[in-house]
Amino acid sequence: MKKILGALAVVLLTFQACKQNTTNSEASSSNTNTMDIQVSGEPETQKALAPPFVQEPVGNRGAKKIIVNLEATEIEQELADGVTYKFWTFNNTVPGTFIRIRVGDEVELRLKNASNSVMPHNIDLHAVNGPGGGAEATNVAPGKEAIFTFKALNPGLYVYHCAAAPVALHIANGMYGMILVEPEGGLPKVDREYYIMQGDFYTKGKTDEKGFQEFDQDKGVDEKPTYVVFNGKKNALMGENALQAKVGETVRLFVGNGGPNLASSFHVIGEIFDRVYVEGGSKINENVQTTLIPAGGAVIVEFKVEEPGEYILVDHSIFRAFHKGAIGKLVVTGEKNPKVFNKVK
Amino acid sequence: MLEKKEATMNKLLKIFLIAGGFFFLFSCENSSSQQEITSVTEASELVKIQTEVKMIPIKGGKYQPFYGEDSTLVEVNNFLLDERQVTNNEFLEFVKKNPQWKRSNVKAIFADETYLQDWQDDETLPKNANPDAPVTYVSWFAAKAYAKSAGKRLPTLDEWEFVAMADEELANARDKVSYSENIINLYHVKFREKNPVKQSAPNYWGVYNMFDLVWEWTDDFNSIMSTSDSRNGKVDDKGLFCAASATSVTDVLNYAAFMRYAFRSSLKANYTVANLGFRCAKDINQ
Numbered sequence: 001m002k003k004i005l006g007a008l009a010v011v012l013l014t015f016q017a018c019k020q021n022t023t024n025s026e027a028s029s030s031n032t033n034t035m036d037i038q039v040s041g042e043p044e045t046q047k048a049l050a051p052p053f054v055q056e057p058v059g060n061r062g063a064k065k066i067i068v069n070l071e072a073t074e075i076e077q078e079l080a081d082g083v084t085y086k087f088w089t090f091n092n093t094v095p096g097t098f099i100r101i102r103v104g105d106e107v108e109l110r111l112k113n114a115s116n117s118v119m120p121h122n123i124d125l126h127a128v129n130g131p132g133g134g135a136e137a138t139n140v141a142p143g144k145e146a147i148f149t150f151k152a153l154n155p156g157l158y159v160y161h162c163a164a165a166p167v168a169l170h171i172a173n174g175m176y177g178m179i180l181v182e183p184e185g186g187l188p189k190v191d192r193e194y195y196i197m198q199g200d201f202y203t204k205g206k207t208d209e210k211g212f213q214e215f216d217q218d219k220g221v222d223e224k225p226t227y228v229v230f231n232g233k234k235n236a237l238m239g240e241n242a243l244q245a246k247v248g249e250t251v252r253l254f255v256g257n258g259g260p261n262l263a264s265s266f267h268v269i270g271e272i273f274d275r276v277y278v279e280g281g282s283k284i285n286e287n288v289q290t291t292l293i294p295a296g297g298a299v300i301v302e303f304k305v306e307e308p309g310e311y312i313l314v315d316h317s318i319f320r321a322f323h324k325g326a327i328g329k330l331v332v333t334g335e336k337n338p339k340v341f342n343k344v345k
Numbered sequence: 346m347l348e349k350k351e352a353t354m355n356k357l358l359k360i361f362l363i364a365g366g367f368f369f370l371f372s373c374e375n376s377s378s379q380q381e382i383t384s385v386t387e388a389s390e391l392v393k394i395q396t397e398v399k400m401i402p403i404k405g406g407k408y409q410p411f412y413g414e415d416s417t418l419v420e421v422n423n424f425l426l427d428e429r430q431v432t433n434n435e436f437l438e439f440v441k442k443n444p445q446w447k448r449s450n451v452k453a454i455f456a457d458e459t460y461l462q463d464w465q466d467d468e469t470l471p472k473n474a475n476p477d478a479p480v481t482y483v484s485w486f487a488a489k490a491y492a493k494s495a496g497k498r499l500p501t502l503d504e505w506e507f508v509a510m511a512d513e514e515l516a517n518a519r520d521k522v523s524y525s526e527n528i529i530n531l532y533h534v535k536f537r538e539k540n541p542v543k544q545s546a547p548n549y550w551g552v553y554n555m556f557d558l559v560w561e562w563t564d565d566f567n568s569i570m571s572t573s574d575s576r577n578g579k580v581d582d583k584g585l586f587c588a589a590s591a592t593s594v595t596d597v598l599n600y601a602a603f604m605r606y607a608f609r610s611s612l613k614a615n616y617t618v619a620n621l622g623f624r625c626a627k628d629i630n631q
Binding site: 086116122143 | 459526529530532533534535536600603604606607608610611612616618619620621
């Protein structure tokens with residue numbers, strides 16, 4: 001009997017120990033500490049930049065109160081050369097303005113809906129802990145403003161989007177963007193940073209059919225896009241809008257996928273990602289050729305460019321790249337580096 | 346285990362909040378406070394106005410709101426509905442006779458700061474405004490007061506949606522793909538509210554402009570639960586998920602209705618919006 005009790009006690013103790021272990025590791029990896037980070041100093045209004053550009057890194061600064069102003073707008077602009085579409089946006093760009101904060105920051109998000117909007121809009125930020133990610137708190141009629149606050153508890157790169165009904169339509173029309181929550185002390189320093197989001201679009205006319213194109217609900221439901229593009233327009237990152245870097249620099253791309261439907265097989269032709277923050281989170285994978293970005297998900301990739309030339313960004317589901325627009329360009333200038341790459345004959 | 350259950354519940358909650366279901370939640374709470382304020386408005390004396398607008402008799406019946414299941418048919422009685430929205434000109438006449446509803450006099454709890462904002466002054470319509478275009482930037486309280494002074498009322502949400510099922514040929518055109526498509530395309534067009542009423546074809550009933558000019562106030566715009574037989578504030582999960590997921594054929598066809606519910610859910614009774622107007626209704630045996 002004693003033996004049995006003894007064994008039982010051991011089992012119980014082990015069980016207890018295991019339990020404690022799990023709670024400990026949970027605590028270290030997530031919210032419990034970051035909730036206690038104090039904010040200090042004057043509130044700062046976040047600067048709004050159009051993609052592919054992003055704000056300065058947070059660096060070593062302490063946690064602060066940050067005011068973010070976003071405006072929901074409905075605008076007609078080009079989806080491809082000679083093709084127009086009625087986009088719904090945050091701050092008139094697809095994707096919407098990048099938001100850059102650090103863990104522990106307290107954000108006051110002010111969402112205005114333009115007075116000439118037809119629809120109500122709201123915002124669900126995947127970086128928020130709370131019902132609807134803010135959607136419920138910000139559902140806002142045309143001409144009105146909604147404000148809510150949240151504390152950034154989890155570092156990472158997150159998608160935000162409009163979640164007003166019908167959600168699929170709001171996302172299909174381009175209502176998404178990203179928010180970066182840097183860890184304490186900031187992300188490691190790099191030479192260049194860019195902001196890119198993939199999105200699929202559904203038009204009545206065929207790909208590249210000129211003129212104004214209406215949204216096609218059937219194609220949306222069937223998940224058969226007429227366009228798959230980076231930054232809201234076919235060729236948005238081509239020609240004079242191509243991304244730039246110099247030989248020897250390290251480039252960091254914040255890449256998101258607004259969807260609404262497709263997952264992206266993100267790849268840069270002629271480069272290998274030295275580091276990938278898998279799914280935009282804290283795990284780092286190294287030496288990756290192609291990384292998968294789910295709809296409503298994101299990734300941070302970093303790579304050093306060694307050789308001048310043109311590097312093509314694609315969704316490696318390759319028909320999308322060369323037929324539907326999921327293509328962009330990074331132009332690298334500088335000295336040739338024959339040790340790394342050399343055409344012999 | 347308990348935590349896990351809670352997490353699942355939270356997740357479920359999040360799903361239907363995201364899908365636009367959130368507006369159901371607060372409906373009953375709002376409607377009670379609204380009723381209190383209503384009685385305040387009604388206390389202030391209104392001077393009667395005469396209106397010329399034709400009223401169309403609507404033969405009631407049972408209909409299925411987009412958010413319900415097959416079994417949740419809602420009965421709509423026979424009623425009269427204005428053939429078009431209240432126009433700028435008509436609203437001007439109303440405020441002339443009821444100065445408490447002039448822009449400079451209106452109380453903030455009854456109309457927010459954008460009330461009649463484009464008007465040049467208390468008794469002058471906006472520059473370049475068509476007097477026969479629907480009046481906009483009017484609050485629910487103002488719309489209700491107007492209706493009352495005209496000896497009418499606002500249509501209920503169900504009455505409005507019942508008439509909205511019609512296209513030009515059928516009383517219920519919801520099964521037609523073109524019906525929903527046309528409305529959704531219309532809903533994408535800006536500045537429609539500047540156009541005068543009755544320039545497009547009437548629907549099956551002879552009612553004009555249900556979709557092509559403005560969103561419209563309904564009497565119970567924020568109390569969707571009033572259509573089911575319970576007003577106890579409890580949320581019918583099944584109905585919500587049905588609406589929220591919008592996966593069944595009926596829901597897809599009712600995409601346009603879904604948009605209207607989303608719009609209504611973004612409103613408060615004192616809100617005034619650039620593309621939001623109203624029309625009046627009346628019981629048939631009055």
